Amino acid sequence: MARYVKISTFTVLNPIPEAEIKKDRPLYESVKDYLDRQLKNVLADKPDLIVLPENCGKQSSFPERAQEYCDSGSLYLFDYFKSVAKENKCYIAFSRYKKMEDGTVRNCASVIGRDGEVVGEYHKNYPTVYETEAGILAGRDVPLIECDFGTICPIICFDLNFDDVRQKVKAKNPDIVTFHSAFHGGLMQEFFAYDTRSYLVSSLQNIRRSKILSPMGVTVATTTTYTNWATAVINLDYAVCHIDYNWAKFAAAKEKYKDKLKIEDPDDVGAVMLSYEGDDKTVMDIISEFEIELLDEYIERSIKNRGENIENIVSEKEKNI
Numbered sequence: 001m002a003r004y005v006k007i008s009t010f011t012v013l014n015p016i017p018e019a020e021i022k023k024d025r026p027l028y029e030s031v032k033d034y035l036d037r038q039l040k041n042v043l044a045d046k047p048d049l050i051v052l053p054e055n056c057g058k059q060s061s062f063p064e065r066a067q068e069y070c071d072s073g074s075l076y077l078f079d080y081f082k083s084v085a086k087e088n089k090c091y092i093a094f095s096r097y098k099k100m101e102d103g104t105v106r107n108c109a110s111v112i113g114r115d116g117e118v119v120g121e122y123h124k125n126y127p128t129v130y131e132t133e134a135g136i137l138a139g140r141d142v143p144l145i146e147c148d149f150g151t152i153c154p155i156i157c158f159d160l161n162f163d164d165v166r167q168k169v170k171a172k173n174p175d176i177v178t179f180h181s182a183f184h185g186g187l188m189q190e191f192f193a194y195d196t197r198s199y200l201v202s203s204l205q206n207i208r209r210s211k212i213l214s215p216m217g218v219t220v221a222t223t224t225t226y227t228n229w230a231t232a233v234i235n236l237d238y239a240v241c242h243i244d245y246n247w248a249k250f251a252a253a254k255e256k257y258k259d260k261l262k263i264e265d266p267d268d269v270g271a272v273m274l275s276y277e278g279d280d281k282t283v284m285d286i287i288s289e290f291e292i293e294l295l296d297e298y299i300e301r302s303i304k305n306r307g308e309n310i311e312n313i314v315s316e317k318e319k320n321i
Contacts, residue, residue, distance in 0.1 A: 001237055001276065001278065001279050001280070001281060001282050002235050002237050002275075002276060002277045002278065002279060003149065003150060003235060003236040003237045004233055004234070004235055004236075005048045005049065005149040005150065005176075005233070005234055005236060006045065006046065006047045006048050006049075006231065006232070006233045007047060007048065007049045007050075007051065007176075007201055007212055007231065007232060007233075007234060008042035008045065008047040008049070008050045008051070008229060008230070008231040009050075009051045009201050009202065009203045009210045009211070009212060009221075009223070009229065009230055009231075010038060010042075010050075010051070010052055010053065010056075010203055010210060010223070010228060010229050011053070011203070011204050011205070011206065011207070011208060011209065011210045011223045011228040011229075012035070012038065012052060012053050012056045012203075012204075012205055012206075012228070013034075013205070013206060013228075014053075014055075014056065014182070014205045014206060026076075028057060028076050028077060029076075031057050031077065032057075032076065032077060032080050035052075035056065035057070035077070035080070036080075036084075038228070038229070039084060041229045042229050042231055043084075043088050043090075045231050046088070046090070047090055047231060048090055048091060048149055049090065049091040049092075049093065049147070049149075049152075049176075049201075050090060050091070050092045050093070051092075051093045051094075051178050051180070051201045051202075051203040051210075052081075052092065052093065052094035052095070052180065052203050053094075053095065053180055053181060053182065053203045053204055053205045053210075054095040054107070054156050054157045054180040054181050054182050054205065055095050055096060055097065055107070055182070056094060056095070056203075056205070057074065057077040057096065074096045074097050074098065074099075077096065078096055078110065081094055081110075081112055082112050082116040082117070082118075083116060085112040085113065085114060085115075085116050086114070086115060086116030089114045090114060091111060091112060091113055091114060091119070091147055092111075092112045093109060093110070093111045093112075093152065093154060093178045093180070094109070094110060094112075094180065095107060095108065095109045095110075095124075095154075095156055095180040096108055096110060097136070098110075098121075098123075104135070104137050105135055105136050105137070106123040106124065106136065106137060106139060107123065107124035107127055107131060107136055107156055107157075108121050108122065108123055108124070109121065109122040109123075109124070109154035109155075109156055109178065109180050111145050111147070111152060111154065111178075113147070114148070119145055119146065119147065120143055120145030120146070120152070121143070122139065122141075122142065122143055122145075122153070122154040122155070122156070123137075123138070123139025123140075123141075124136075124138065124139055124155075124156040124157070124158070124159060125138055125139050125140070125142065125155075125159050125162070125164075125165050125168075126138065126158045126159050126161070126162050126165065127158065128157075128158050141168070142155070142165065142168040142169055142172060143172075144172040144173075144174055149175075149236065150174075150175035150176060150236045151172075151173075151174045151175050151176070152174055152175070152176050152177070152178055153169045153172055153174040153176075153177050153178075153198070154177070154178045154179075154180065155169065155177060155178070155179055155180075155192075156179075156180050156181065157180065157181040157182050157183060158183075160179065160181070160185045160188050160189070160192060161185075161188065166192055166195060166196060169192075169196050169198070170195065170196045170197075173196075173197070173198075174196070174198050175198060175199065175236045176198060176199045176200070176201060176236075177192065177193065177196060177198045177199070177200045177201070178200075178201050178203070179192075179200055179201065179202040179203070180203055181202060181203070181204050181205070182204070182205045183204075183208070184202075184204060184208045184209075185202070189202055189211065189213060189217075190213060190217030191217065193213040193214065193215055193216070193217045194215065194216060194217040194269070196215075197215045197240045197295070197296070198215055199212065199213065199214060199215060199220075199234055199236075200212075200213040201213075209222050209223050209224070210222070210223045210228075210230065211223075211230070212230065212232045212234065214234075214264070214266075214273060215238060215240055215273055216240070216264065216266040216269070216271070216272075216273050217266065218264070218266045220232045220234060235262075235275045235276075235277065237275055237276050237282055237283050238273055238274065238275040238283060239273070239274050239275075239283050239284060239287055239294060240271055240272075240273050240274075240294065240295045240296075241271060241272055241273075241274060241287070241292055241293065241294055241295055241298075242270060242271050242293065242294075242295045242298040242299075243270050243271065243272060244270070244293075244298060245293060245298075246292050246293060249290040249291065249292045250263055250272070250274075250292070252290055253274075253286055253289075253290045253292070257276070257278070257286065259277075260276060260277045260278040261274065261275075261276055261277075261283075261286065262274065262275045262276075262277065271295050274286070274287070274292075
């Protein structure tokens with residue numbers, strides 16, 4: 001059964017243009033005004049989820065005002081995002097520096113619900129050496145955050161490089177990974193989406209292009225040279241399958257379900273994504289009906305098959321015949 005969700009992502013300047021900054025008031029108020037103008041570019045589209053970059057409110061060109069951000073600006077912008085989410089009945093996912101009750105600090109991705117309240121938070125598992133030298137501690141877990149349209153796992157910037165973070169995310173099986181970052185990550189974005197079988201929404205700083213990627217690592221929407229926001233509608237009723245042993249089953253399923261069943265081939269990887277746009281059943285119902293093997297199932301079967309056919313094991317069997 002189709003599960004559509006509309007997502008918007010941004011590339012946000014850091015620092016914001018000098019002309020935007022008013023010297024006679026706290027820096028974070030100027031940042032809020034800048035972000036408010038940016039958000040208006042997508043709010044008319046009524047997105048379900050808005051994704052913003054790592055520490056989009058912290059201005060890296062003003063290190064002498066970093067403490068101001070941690071002490072006041074982060075909370076000020078946190079309250080601002082809560083009010084925007086509530087007023088527009090949407091989710092907002094963004095990264096901020098969060099001061100804990102014991103006085104320590106985390107690089108925290110907060111997901112705000114349609115009611116303006118926090119529905120879940122993630123603490124960056126791999127802060128950079130620069131961050132830890134500034135007193136930011138590493139998080140331990142990768143929570144699965146429940147939204148009314150599906151599930152989210154946030155990750156932040158440097159996390160993209162580490163296998164254990166990706167494996168934690170994969171084990172949670174989220175519909176969407178939100179990637180809040182100051183760096184792009186290049187091909188690692190596509191690989192992360194493909195390996196976790198999740199949509200990945202990147203939101204980056206400065207001129208780097210933010211994207212919405214499919215579970216096949218294919219770009220669904222992207223910011224551009226001229227437009228620093230992007231919006232797309234995606235269907236979360238999907239599954240990733242290998243092509244081996246499935247071609248005839250794909251054809252039979254397509255013949256029965258016609259244009260309601262989408263089969264998307266990204267080329268090169270030997271796998272496709274199935275999604276269903278009807279409201280009478282789910283894509284997993286169709287996979288069960290035609291006994292289509294999922295990619296992860298095929299990988300598991302191949303690992304088991306190898307274990308039963310390793311050269312030394314086969315040789316020992318032959319000796320005993």
